[in-house]
Amino acid sequence: MPQHPRGPRYTRTMAELPATVPFVGPEAQERSRGRPFRARIGANESVFGPSPRAIEAMRQAAADCWMYADPENHDLKAALAKHHGVDFENIVVGEGIDALLGYTVRMLIEPGDPVVTSLGAYPTFNFHVAGFGGKLVRVPYRGDREDPEALLDAARRENAKLVYFANPDNPMGTWWGASEVQRLIDGLPPGTVLLLDEAYSDTAPADAIPPIDVSNPQVLRLRTFSKAYGLAGLRVGYAIGEAGLIRSFDKIRNHFGVNRMGQVGALAALADQPYLDSVVRKIAEARERIAAIAQSNGLEALPSATNFVAIDCGGDGAFAKRVLEELIARDVFVRMPGVAPLDRCIRISAGTESDLAVLSEALPEALKAARG
Amino acid sequence: MPQHPRGPRYTRTMAELPATVPFVGPEAQERSRGRPFRARIGANESVFGPSPRAIEAMRQAAADCWMYADPENHDLKAALAKHHGVDFENIVVGEGIDALLGYTVRMLIEPGDPVVTSLGAYPTFNFHVAGFGGKLVRVPYRGDREDPEALLDAARRENAKLVYFANPDNPMGTWWGASEVQRLIDGLPPGTVLLLDEAYSDTAPADAIPPIDVSNPQVLRLRTFSKAYGLAGLRVGYAIGEAGLIRSFDKIRNHFGVNRMGQVGALAALADQPYLDSVVRKIAEARERIAAIAQSNGLEALPSATNFVAIDCGGDGAFAKRVLEELIARDVFVRMPGVAPLDRCIRISAGTESDLAVLSEALPEALKAARG
Numbered sequence: 001m002p003q004h005p006r007g008p009r010y011t012r013t014m015a016e017l018p019a020t021v022p023f024v025g026p027e028a029q030e031r032s033r034g035r036p037f038r039a040r041i042g043a044n045e046s047v048f049g050p051s052p053r054a055i056e057a058m059r060q061a062a063a064d065c066w067m068y069a070d071p072e073n074h075d076l077k078a079a080l081a082k083h084h085g086v087d088f089e090n091i092v093v094g095e096g097i098d099a100l101l102g103y104t105v106r107m108l109i110e111p112g113d114p115v116v117t118s119l120g121a122y123p124t125f126n127f128h129v130a131g132f133g134g135k136l137v138r139v140p141y142r143g144d145r146e147d148p149e150a151l152l153d154a155a156r157r158e159n160a161k162l163v164y165f166a167n168p169d170n171p172m173g174t175w176w177g178a179s180e181v182q183r184l185i186d187g188l189p190p191g192t193v194l195l196l197d198e199a200y201s202d203t204a205p206a207d208a209i210p211p212i213d214v215s216n217p218q219v220l221r222l223r224t225f226s227k228a229y230g231l232a233g234l235r236v237g238y239a240i241g242e243a244g245l246i247r248s249f250d251k252i253r254n255h256f257g258v259n260r261m262g263q264v265g266a267l268a269a270l271a272d273q274p275y276l277d278s279v280v281r282k283i284a285e286a287r288e289r290i291a292a293i294a295q296s297n298g299l300e301a302l303p304s305a306t307n308f309v310a311i312d313c314g315g316d317g318a319f320a321k322r323v324l325e326e327l328i329a330r331d332v333f334v335r336m337p338g339v340a341p342l343d344r345c346i347r348i349s350a351g352t353e354s355d356l357a358v359l360s361e362a363l364p365e366a367l368k369a370a371r372g
Numbered sequence: 373m374p375q376h377p378r379g380p381r382y383t384r385t386m387a388e389l390p391a392t393v394p395f396v397g398p399e400a401q402e403r404s405r406g407r408p409f410r411a412r413i414g415a416n417e418s419v420f421g422p423s424p425r426a427i428e429a430m431r432q433a434a435a436d437c438w439m440y441a442d443p444e445n446h447d448l449k450a451a452l453a454k455h456h457g458v459d460f461e462n463i464v465v466g467e468g469i470d471a472l473l474g475y476t477v478r479m480l481i482e483p484g485d486p487v488v489t490s491l492g493a494y495p496t497f498n499f500h501v502a503g504f505g506g507k508l509v510r511v512p513y514r515g516d517r518e519d520p521e522a523l524l525d526a527a528r529r530e531n532a533k534l535v536y537f538a539n540p541d542n543p544m545g546t547w548w549g550a551s552e553v554q555r556l557i558d559g560l561p562p563g564t565v566l567l568l569d570e571a572y573s574d575t576a577p578a579d580a581i582p583p584i585d586v587s588n589p590q591v592l593r594l595r596t597f598s599k600a601y602g603l604a605g606l607r608v609g610y611a612i613g614e615a616g617l618i619r620s621f622d623k624i625r626n627h628f629g630v631n632r633m634g635q636v637g638a639l640a641a642l643a644d645q646p647y648l649d650s651v652v653r654k655i656a657e658a659r660e661r662i663a664a665i666a667q668s669n670g671l672e673a674l675p676s677a678t679n680f681v682a683i684d685c686g687g688d689g690a691f692a693k694r695v696l697e698e699l700i701a702r703d704v705f706v707r708m709p710g711v712a713p714l715d716r717c718i719r720i721s722a723g724t725e726s727d728l729a730v731l732s733e734a735l736p737e738a739l740k741a742a743r744g
Contacts, residue, residue, distance in 0.1 A: 007563070007589035008563070011478075018623075019619065023627070025443045043440055047438065055435050062431050065430065065602075065637065066417050066604060067605050068598070095467060096628060107383065108380055108383065191379070217380060233437040235630075242379075250391060254468070256607065259634060260606065
């Protein structure tokens with residue numbers, strides 16, 4: 001960054017940070033393309049939308065938005081605590097999981113501190129670690145899954161303060177059973193905190209989610225209303241954890257950061273579990289449909305416990321990128337993993353029948369063009 | 373903070389931070405009191421609400437909240453740039469001014485770095501400075517106004533990277549003319565950035581706001597939709613500044629932090645300037661009414677360019693606090709400055725006729741009880 005002679009004096013960490021962003025939004029792509037997408041199935045949003053009760057609650061609350069939202073997020077926290085069978089003091093609500101990742105990194109990581117994650121895992125976590133000067137240590141996936149043993153080895157070797165692990169995984173959609181996750185938790189070295197990102201827990205098999213133990217100060221369980229609940233645009237995520245660790249967020253969080261619509265919408269969405277169940281069924285059907293589309297094009301779909309499916313395009317990263325670009329050229333918004341060997345895949349979010357009809361039509365052409 | 377033997381290893385800054393919060397919300401007070409307030413005139417919200425066009429836009433957008441909002445805040449930034457006659461690259465939108473204050477402190481302040489503000493000014497700024505380990509240097513108000521000359525002297529003496537100055541001021545409602553503010557800007561030592569908090573600019577006289585100069589990398593102008601625009605619950609603030617300084621926010625901000633309702637509501641509110649004008653008139657009338665209520669109780673209202681009025685209760689801080697508590701006991705939510713000599717005042721937000729009728733009824737009783 002060029003330094004103006006009278007201009008700002010940035011911290012050393014800031015001065016060294018590259019000017020990267022974690023994701024380019026589909027809106028920016030639409031602006032540069034000059035036309036909208038026909039199918040928006042790239043950001044693992046829920047095309048099925050939120051509960052009608054959440055929509056109605058937001059509509060009712062629109063005129064109340066002159067009031068700051070409750071900075072304690074009291075009503076939502078109380079409902080979440082009841083939902084998960086934990087105490088009020090075991091929940092912190094934030095501006096999406098993204099904000100909670102940032103707060104956690106800030107609480108623990110000083111410049112140079114090692115942080116362990118998987119090579120190809122969630123870029124926004126890496127963005128926050130870099131943003132606080134942490135030293136990212138990345139271990140490879142194994143068989144398209146994050147590798148708990150390798151994460152533990154790295155945590156021990158590096159004396160890491162923080163380990164990130166998503167289960168089910170993004171961007172691959174794979175998962176581990178609860179017993180393997182519990183083994184990871186039990187194996188954490190002293191002074192290491194596990195960020196267990198369970199953004200996709202709502203679509204996961206029940207036996208993939210270990211029981212919540214809020215007596216353990218080494219684990220933060222991250223959940224969100226952005227995926228199966230269908231409220232990505234409202235930015236409401238939360239962490240479940242030991243009371244002391246949860247309380248520490250109050251020292252630094254943007255206390256008025258969660259917005260009123262988010263509080264109101266999330267509370268109504270949480271109360272409508274039958275709707276959530278119906279969405280989870282639709283997501284499962286969409287996964288089947290995506291896998292069938294892949295198969296009919298001679299491609300393999302990876303098993304998924306999330307609201308998206310990774311499709312192995314059968315070549316290398318360069319080939320998958322060509323397929324992706326050809327899909328985008330055909331107005332299908334999709335994304336793909338960023339590093340090898342995961343990047344032989346493209347990632348398709350669960351779509352409506354209409355979305356997937358567009359995919360079904362575009363994929364053969366995209367493959368042909370990519371091969372041509 | 374008690375340290376669990378296997379628990380988190382916090383940064384030194386975190387470990388030393390006290391467990392304070394900048395504000396207790398009125399909702400928490402209502403919960404502890406066991407009954408709601410009759411008049412909510414303590415948080416400088418706009419009781420007049422947002423533009424009906426903003427309400428309608430939010431209602432329309434409720435069903436779209438399954439989509440992440442555009443992380444570039446493109447449409448809102450473009451509209452704001454046009455509104456202020458600056459370029460797109462001179463605007464950054466954040467989760468309220470609070471988030472932008474936090475980001476700015478994070479970009480510039482390392483532990484021990486001096487930061488200058490006024491003694492009794494916005495507590496959330498202090499919260500962020502403490503949260504990044506900055507050394508707060510506070511200069512007294514002079515005649516119930518922040519003191520630009522003293523701020524400059526302190527900035528020079530301390531070699532401060534950052535100076536905070538609100539014009540119009542919160543919590544006193546007082547203001548400086550544009551020429552005095554310009555003198556502050558022109559006098560900044562090299563390497564000092566001025567956070568010019570203009571949250572209350574919409575209600576200020578035109579001659580209190582110096583022209584915007586985006587060639588100057590030493591000034592960030594902070595604006596918000598939380599005050600006269602009536603959208604506090606949506607968390608949309610923005611900063612106007614030099615392109616390089618603005619771009620630096622992208623290195624660290626929560627890119628998806630601004631919510632869809634906030635983007636949609638703010639865009640519609642900005643487009644309805646006649647509504648804003650009508651609210652500003654109502655606020656001016658409410659200020660007159662508050663001053664009249666004060667006078668009829670033998671108290672003095674300070675002149676105000678904001679959406680609130682500071683009332684000098686005619687005694688010391690302990691007396692004003694008793695008045696405040698007696699008002700709260702009579703279901704009137706108000707706040708007061710935190711430090712002497714400002715704390716001889718209580719702070720009343722512009723209310724509806726109904727709100728101010730409640731105040732008018734409660735204040736004589738509260739004064740009597742506080743004196744008794």
